[in-house]
Amino acid sequence: MAAPAPTRRRILGRLPLPERRFVADALRTETVGGVLLLLAAIAALVWANTPLHESYQTVRDFHIGPAALGLDLSIQHWAADGLLAVFFFVAGIELKRELVAGELRDPKAAALPVVAALCGMAVPALVYTLVNVAGDGSLAGWAVPTATDIAFALAVLAVIGTSLPSALRAFLLTLAVVDDLFAILIIAVFFTGDLNFLALGGAFAGLALFWLLLRLGVKGWYVYVPLALVVWGLMYNSGVHATIAGVAMGLMLRCTRREDEEHSPGEHIEHLVRPLSAGLAVPLFALFSAGVAVSGEALGDVFTQPVTLGVVLGLVVGKTIGVFGGTWLTARFTRAELNEDLSWPDVLAVASLAGIGFTVSLLIGELAFEGDAALTEEVKAAVLAGSLIAALLAGVLLKLRVRKYAALCADEERDEDEDGIPDIYEEGDPDYHLRMAAIHERKAAEHRAKAEAARDRADV
Incomplete structure (x- = not known):
């Protein structure tokens, strides 16, 4: 007797209800932060391209901080x-x-965003390299087009009013998280200067103390915030990029809930800090990094010089092909099927959104061409141009399916029995069908009563 055929796993299917709620909350904050990021970038461009441009440079280059601690920045x-x-x-x-x-706790489920993110970083780097080898340009900026900016991508969604289904939003969020991980690794490995082993040892000792205090259950921001600042300062002086300290401390927090907890410590702290990150830290970074001089000649150079053209094509073409290709390859070789409510053009639209590489791309651009102010400004202009083109392309692709997305979101949100749980998550519950039958009967009775009242008024 022949063995039954294996069940094909679906990708980008409907999320479990708790995960859907978490994603919705996280993306709501990121969307607001993304709009602020967009406004900050526009403000920087306006400030840097008006008669006030000298004041922009003065403020941006103003030094402050204790020089004795190596922090006169x-x-x-x-x-x-x-x-x-x-x-x-x-x-x-x-x-x-x-x-x-x-999504990453299950190796099978994790394969999709991990492969998509890896391909979404490898292909842009390859595109950049090919353009610069052919044009005899600099290979130093190969990592610039590899990063995705989730906040900016969600700001684009907010501006164009597209309602992505939760599965696609979760895929975009998880993709960006994995993308951030590899961007962190790139910064740590390729953009670390001469190491100060004494400072690095102090940073590791501080991180070890941070971990120990967490494990001992010590509470109080007045303990952890000063310790975090010391670790950050030591990491900066060690030659390793200081943002690595932030990542390391974030990874140490416990993100699993115990029986007596409504939220894990990691979720609680993320809820407190995310608005600070999305609403203040990232917009201020954009304000002081996105202010590049824009002119017809400068824009022309973006599309003619190998370095800047490589960045633009890496973001617009490389990211789209990489993320889409990685997703298709995962489905092809794991015998997975795309969720029946979606189609491959939907994946292509999300892949093009991944080409919006603003925050981390600007940061890597500054690190890759440190010491060459003119080329750094040109690369920033290329990041802005590439991100804008990717946003416009994604907007067109998403608008083509906006009616389908609106219908899918309406199905996910429908709660006719008003119990706080979307109906689509209760369809297998017998009690749900009894409640719905009672609701429909009540509505039918109300409709009959209204019709009879209307006839009585007509007779009178």
């Missing part, structure tokens, strides 16, 4: 190394949660 430097540490701290918590309670 410019405002722009504080934003990139200091404020972004908060952003990467939240990214570390997100990654930890995904590993222990989210």
Whole structure:
């Protein structure tokens, strides 16, 4: 007797209700932060391209901080190394949660976002490299187009009013978390300067103390915030990029709930810190990093010089092909099927959203071309141009399916029995069908009563 055929696993299917609620809450904050990020980037461009441009440079280059501690930094430097540490701290918590309670805890489910993110970083780097080898350009910026900015991507969704189904939103969020992880590794491995082993040892000792205090159950922000600042300062002086300290501390937090807990410590702290990251840290970084001089000649150079053209094509073409190709390959070789409510053009639209590589791309651009101010500004302009083109392309692709998305979201939100749980999650519950039958009977009776009242008024 022949063995039954194995059940084909579905990808991008409907999320479990608790995961759907977590994703909705997380994306709501990121969307607001993304709009602020967009406004900050526009403000930086306006400030840097008006008669006030000299004041922009003065503020951005103003130094402040204790020189004796090696922290006499410019405002722009504080934003990139200091404020972004908060952003990467939240990214570390997100990654930890995904590993222990989210999409990445199951190796089979994790394969899709991991492969998609890896391909979404490898292909842009390859595109950049090919363009610069052919054009005799610099290979130093190969990592610039590899990063995805989830906040900016969600800001695009908010602006164009597209209601992505929760499965696609969760895929985009998980993809960005994995993308952040590999971006962190790239920064740590390829953009670390001469190491100060004494400072590095002090940073590791501080991290060990941070971990020990967490395990002992010590509570109080007045303990952890000063310790985090010391670890950050030591990490900065060690030659390793200071944002790595934020990631390391985020990964140490416990993100699993105990029986007596409504939220894990990691979820609680993320809930407190995420608004600070999305609403203040990242927009301020954008304000002091996105202010590049834009002119017809400068824009022309973006599309003619190998370095900047490689960044644009890496973001627009490389990211889209990489994420889409990685998703298709995962489905092809794991014998998985795409959720029946979606189609491959939907995956293509999300893949094009991944080409919006703003925050981390700007950071890597500053690190890759440190010491060459002119080329750094040109690369920033290329990141802005590539992200804008990717946003416009994604907007067009998403608008083509907006009616389908609206219908899917309406199905996910429908709660006719008003019990706080969407009906689509209760369809297998016999009690649900009894409740719905009673509701329909009540509505029918109300409709009959209204019809009879209307006839009585007509007779009178």
